[in-house]
Amino acid sequence: MCRRTLRTVLAATARSAVVACVAASLAGPAWAAGTVKIGFVTFLSGPAAGPFGIPSENAANLVIDAINKGSLPAPYHKKGLAGAKIEPVFIDESGSTTQVVENFRNLVQQRHVDAVVGYVSSGSCLAVAPVAEQLKALTVFFDCGTPRIFEDHAYHYVFRTAATATMDNVGAARYLAKEYPQAKTYAGINQNYAWGQDSWRDFNASMKAIEPGSKATAVLWPKLFSGQYGSEISTLLIQKQAVVYSSLWGGDLTAFLEQAAARNLPKLSRFVLTTGETHMFTFAKHVPDGSILGARGPYGVYARKTRLNNWFRAAYEKRFGAAPIYPSYHMAQAILGLKAAYDKGERNARMFPSQADVIKALTHLKYAGFGDRVDMALGKGHQAVTAMALGTYEYNAKTRKPEMTKVVYFAPWCVNPPPGVKAAAWIAGGFKGAKCR
């Protein structure tokens, strides 16, 4: 009796299981209705909110909405991440590094996000990377520039979809040599933290390698968010260098430009501003004519006219009433990277991709961004390289619009070190293996 009952129960269970499987396969991918919860971390308050945080938050909202609606141009026209809607959770990057790490832990452990996209500050990225690895949390850095992250460590769960600051600075030195070869003396004014220090190290070494006769006359290290540069500008006026190089950003850059203009420094020296593109529209009159402006890649005014970029620019301008600047492009590029990885992971796994599938798909991925193609070629496939663009700024008094002249695009392997080679060693070794044509 008991045996017969057991057989009946087993048979019924097996039948139910088969029916369930068949029904599931007929209904299509079961994961399509789900959501992917992503934590977005950027500056929503503090001095970096205006120039970086808000433009990147705006871009995230724009691209997330488009992905969820399936309204992005090809090849990203398929709805969602592998069919699943993105559920964003925005948090503020402001605060001490300890707070930033604590907030990251909360995102992963309390709010259970599937991935984190974030971080403008190089200090934040350096602090978060080992914690992400420890928590096994898929983390995509979208903007921070220090090359140390993947040069000093190998990470499995951490990616960066923007190129490092090395590219900006090698590009700036190459641009100077190409367009203004007579500029042989230069000085640097950079914030005294990872971003400023790494930027100056790479620019200075690149100048020495490209223009062996060139000389750094002054190296100045104001505090981050110092806002007052009276003594620094006096030093630059005394040194009378041909070029003033700076990786200052945000309000620090605005204040420096205003104070330098009031003391006629731009008449003495040409400015090289690696983040200058962020200021060319909002502070058009403060950027000195003849300044060389970077956009940390071919973004903003340097972005090529592709279908993807045309859509992004038009949609961004329509929704936010301003042109997207490079932090917007960086954020959008990171989200596209995740979408490309989820979709590829789904195709490979033939089911909704697991975290391991997404990581595998994102490693060494090559994909189209809004500004340029992205190649996850460095850091064992976790660090992006892109092309680089620079130009010379002129304010057109007739049209009352800022313009870029003498725009030069550098190929990715002209301004980024080859895989496995540290930036400093590559520059000091005379850019061995660089492909500039």
Next chain:
Amino acid sequence: MTTAVAILVDGSIYSSWLFLVALGLTLTFGVMRILNVAHGNFYAVGAYAAASAVGAYFASGWFASGVYLAMAGAAAVAGLVLGYVLERGVLRFMYGRDEVIILLVTYAVFLILDDLMLLLWGANSYDAYQPDVLLGTTTIDSLPYPNYDLSLIATAAIIGLLLFWTLNRTRRGKMLLAVIHDREMSTFLGIDVARVFTVTFTLGTLLGALGGALTAPIISVQPGIGAEVIVLAFAVVAIGGMGSIAGALAGSLAAGFAHAAAVHLFPQGALFMIYALMCLVLILRPQGLFGRPAPRKI
């Protein structure tokens, strides 16, 4: 030679700015024993009010030189209202409590003001450079300096002297000094200490706001400027001695010249020079250069 002159002029300008920023903070501490973290945001409110006033003033098309009055007026109104409301609405309920509790309350006020400013003025930076450009430049030993920056030295001197005169030559000022020296004895002598507190806190807020307004034309007014300033102001006040006006002056001069000299002669050390000086002073004289050791009352 040029470098020495540059250190002298840059140091003087930077010291003047530090003095303007630290004055209100040290006054509030001297009278009320309140370590006011929110002071940085009084500076920020003043800077935002001045930047908005500059924008509105130039949009109105009135004669350009009137902008200085508009800046100062906007910051003064903002400072007076904010100071009075905060003292009457929040701080008076905290008097008599532990100094750490009051410190935490001012920190809470700081955070609230930070968010309120973000709500009112948004995350983008404000530009109020016109008053700086309007006054032209003066060349000192081949280096051009904006007259506006040089005028900060005179402004700081006038405000400092005015405060010194008020405190030492007027009846109300002497009452305030009496409260600084001994709060309990002042109460016994019939001084309305509660009123002195209201006046002092409002005056401290006004000075903070004016400091921000005077700085607005030379910086980018943006979220977070209050936090940057309060750290520096605390360092200056710690060097000079908490609660001492003369100490604020000495601390500003020491910090300002140390910073200028470091930028010109040892740029790598500019970041920590003021804090290194603060550590040195606190090791040798824990009460600061002009501070008095406080006897513990049993």
